[in-house]
Amino acid sequence: MSADPQADRAPAAPPQGKPRKAAFAAWIGSALEYYDFFIYGSAAALVFPKVFFDPDDPATATLISLATFGVAYAARPVGALVLGHVGDRLGRRTIMVWTLVLMGLSTFLIGCLPTYAQAGTLAPALLVLMRILQGLSAAGEQASANAMTLEHAPEHRRGYYTSFTLNGTQAGQILATLVFIPIAALPDEQLYTWGWRIPFLLSVVVAVVGYVIRRTLEETPVFQQATAERAVARMPLAELFKNHWADVLRVVAAALIATVSTIFSVWALAYATSDAVGLDKTGMLWVNGCANAVALLAIPLWARLSDRVGRRPVFLIGALGSGVMVFVYLWAISTGSYPLVFATGLLFFGVVYSAANGIWPSFYGEMFPARVRLSGMAVGTQIGFAVAGFAVTFAAKIAGPDGDDWTGVAVFTAVFCVICAIAVATGRETHRVPTADLGLPARPEPAPTPARESAAL
Known part of the structure; x- marks a missing residue:
């Protein structure tokens, strides 16, 4: 029992929410927000080494450029602490609106x-600052959108509706890839002077559209009820680390599955288009885009399955399957066979990884009660994601000076998948737990009365 009686008492069932509207707002907002976030990954792999760093040392420039991709992930735990606290105190919608504004502004400024060549070392310094702002924004985006959809969803379909947040994330990556495909096809002189700026400048449109959509979204019934009953946590972070630290650590370990995404989307792209392999930039962008298109279909299907059989078995398929498929995909790249890369990429990222990627929004959110749900998801995921973000930099070092040791990178990624699987396997199953009881101690069964014992006989 905690010192705060509100922390362990199950609230009454909240009024019915609006799951479809919440899911749409989460989907469109995440798509627009992560369009901004993912165009940086493509640019860091293909353009920034020649634009923002010393062109006389291309190997070091590529390594540092990939490191700036990870900087946003380092900023995300800090953003999670702040935005998680605000979201559990002031509401989910507040965070969903302002994270989108911050992401759109910082991405526009990158462009x-x-x-x-124009500003020397000031240029990469400003780039890192903008990337930090992107990271702070992303820290609150998914957690707030996940909490919003989970708390609006019917109890028997939480997995399905909550998966729309990650479905939107995949749509954002598709949009980023499709925008970058014609940009990458420009002649080098145009690409490295003005062409690369276009996707970043377009983010101002993204921010305006997302802001208008999310401003019309209602707060969740769960949070409205907590506010009416004065049951909102006064110090969400203190309560989180006092009563739910074990689940925070479990989410941190499970969130390492995001390493698969960063390796696939960034390091594998850089490796495939390097001199060691020599695949075409545009072709590899199509692989990424089509794999994400397959994920758009796979994620809700895996999520619906988790509503029937549970979160853990579906998540484990994705985690352990990704640990195997990373070897297959990187081997395919090493052969230089584009059809083989295309087929394995779709199976790996589009189908197998989606089993874990589509389940974690509901699985993580269901570990915590409403009082600390946004904080728990934000802090746990963003620490794990921070490690995943810098996985690209470590992979570049593991691959060696020539950047062609793909087996070492595959082993490195598979280890994270195993750690994730262990964390998930040791967690409790939550898909049948009533929404009001999520994250609370299990209620003891009532002791049998003499009348019940007689009836049983």
Whole structure:
């Protein structure tokens, strides 16, 4: 029992929410927000080494450029602490609106930055600052959208509705890839002077559209009820770390599955288009885009399955399957066979990884009560995601000076998948737990009365 009686008491069942509207708002907002976030990954692998860093040392420039991709992930735990607290105190919708504004502004400013040739070392310094702002925004985006959809969803379909947040994330990656495909096809002179700026400048449109949509969304019935009953946590983070630290650690370990995404989307792209393999930039962007298109279909199907059989078995399929498929995919890239890369990429990222990627929004959110749900998801996921973000930098070092040791990178990624699987396997199953009881101690069965014992006989 905690010192705060509200922390362990199950609230009354909240009024019925609006799951479809919440799911749409989460989907469109995440798609627009992560369009901004993912165009940076493509640019870091294909453009920024020649735009923002010393062109006389291309190997070091590529390594540092990939490191700036990870900087946003380092900022995300800090953002999670702040935005998680605010979201559990002031509501989910507040965070969903302001994270989108911050992401759109910082991404637009990247498109306005001077290059290394124009400003020297000031250029990469400003780039890192903008990437930090992107990371702070992303820290609250998914957790707030997940909490919003979970708390609006019917109890027997929480997995399905909550998966729309990640479905939107995949749509954002598709949008980012489709925008970057014609940009990458430009002649080098145009690409490295003005062409690369276009996807970043378009983010101002993204921010305006997302802001209008999310401003019309109602707060969740769960949070409205907590506010009416004065049951909102006064210090969500203190309560989280006092009563739910074990689940925070479990989410941190499980969130390492995001390593698969960063390796697939960034390191594998850089490896495939390097001199060691020599695949075409545009072709590899199509692999990424089509794999994400398959994921759009796979994620809700896996999520619906988890509503029937449970979160853990579906998540484990995705985690352990990804640990195997990373070897297959990187081997395919090493052969230089584009059809083989295309087929294995779709199976790996589009189907297998989606089993874990589509389940974690509901699985993580169901570990925590409403009082600390946004904080628990934000802090746990963002620490794990921070490690995943820098996995690209570690992979570049593991691959060696020539960048062609794909087996070492595959082993490195598979280890994270195993750690994730262990964390998930040791967690409790939550898909049948009533929404009001999520994250609370299990209620003891009532002791049998003499009348019941007689009836049983």
